[in-house]
Amino acid sequence: MDTKILIAVEKLCRYYGHHLAVDSISFELAQGEVLGFLGPNGAGKSTTMQMITGNLAPSAGRVTINGTDLLDQARLAKAEIGYLPEQPPVYPDLTVGEYLAYCARLHRVSKKHRGGAISRAVRRCGLQGVEARLIGNLSKGYQQRVGIAQAILHNPAVVVLDEPTVGLDPNQIRDIRALIGELGESHGIILSTHILPEVQATCTRVQIIHRGRLVFAESMQALQQRLSGKALLLETMTALDPAALHQVAGVAAVELVNSCRARVLFDGDNPAAALAACVASHGWGLVELALDRQSLEQVFVELTCNEDETTPAAAA
């Protein structure tokens, strides 16, 4: 096995009173993976993350971090985790530098490596220039970045980020996504979010949790394949003739959306080149020719809304 399993979660359950918030979730995270954790509000994302990081005790089940059981050897296991909760756990009265120094001490970063670790985290999260400022005076976006810096400070094997890009501006979001991608190469990352493009942009694996249960778990590659489907969207300048398109090799069906737009279903290889040639030869004027992708959003909505009808009001 060339990739190490960093987190193994087995049949994790969590009750709040009689309410089952997380129902027997199992998954694994290997080194070099970025796992996107999706779900509607209240689905159990944060609860699961709190259990993985030892902030909540599970009602049943096991969490193993890098081969160490989180319940039996909590301190050893926790040393391998960096956690950014939904609200960044920052002290408004401290400066960024003081805060990170404190976090480094808490995470047992040795005195020798402390300076290096802090300056690396500061650089990676783009915090240069604000180190001497009070965290309470920073904007929400900077506070969020301080929170991320705290999570990666001690170079943990696993980084758990609960909605890391909330409150950031688009540039910062891009930076953070790049950072997540960079971290994902050497660490294992679990990322919870409800921003779907974020998952598509950064994750190598996707899990959707709904009503405390995992309803979807696939690698991004498999997902892309599943999403890309077998259809092309075609748009032309002048009215097109579906019969002529049907002649193209590989085309199974042509659905006309309007006179200039059609959805072409195909079998086997993508016939885009042949279609383009066909359009050109008829002189229709090609405007658009693209794969019709089902978005992750559609999958998400399908999985999390259908369930509402089949299991009504489980929480009631």
Next chain:
Amino acid sequence: MLFAIASREFRNLFLSPLAWSIMAVLQLILAYLFLSQVDRYMAFQARLGGLEGAPGVTDFVVAPLLQTVGFVFLLVAPAITMRTFSDERRNRTLSLLISAPVRMSDIVLGKFLGVLLFFLTMLAMVAAMPLSLYAGTELDTGKFLAGLLGLALLLSSFAAVGVFMSTLTEQPVVAAISSFGLLLLLWIIDWSGDSSREMSGALAYLSLQTHLESFMKGLFSSSDVAYYLLVSALFLILAIRRLDQQRLSG
């Protein structure tokens, strides 16, 4: 890690104006009290000089000062301890400590030690006033030190009670009021009178105040030391249990 948390807690206190103002007000009031005691002593000194076994300057000035210090601290200690955990929970920063590879007991003990260190700093400032008397006279050093030790132990139980109360609520003010209430109750619990002998003995044993008295007389009694240590340990253990239980119940 214990000391990282303790030193952070200690330094955090100085970041808020609250701690500074408490220190200033306390020092002002106690200085006034100290000076008025010194004044009284000066007035009585001539008459006392003639008496056999008359109270010395330690009894006349230092003992009343230290006795008052105990009660004044009872009033201000909750204001210092109230933020230890309730602020962390309110700002959701507690997860930083809990996700770190730190024992729950280290977190509680660290906070406790930080607060205690602050209390001892205040006590040292108060003790500086009687010490200044050494410039002109002799004090009963044993009595003085016993009094300070008693106060230090008393403060450690104040800190433990305050830290525990702070784990119970997210509202610092609620934590302050409830720890003040509990401390005051423990302070006056033996005032209920002598209606029944054995009962009042038990109540007197529970009282924070009665155990201080022997220290003020210059007595070092291990049972009194044990009482304060037990109170501190009890509330610290309760605080640890409480945090563990919060992790279970969410």
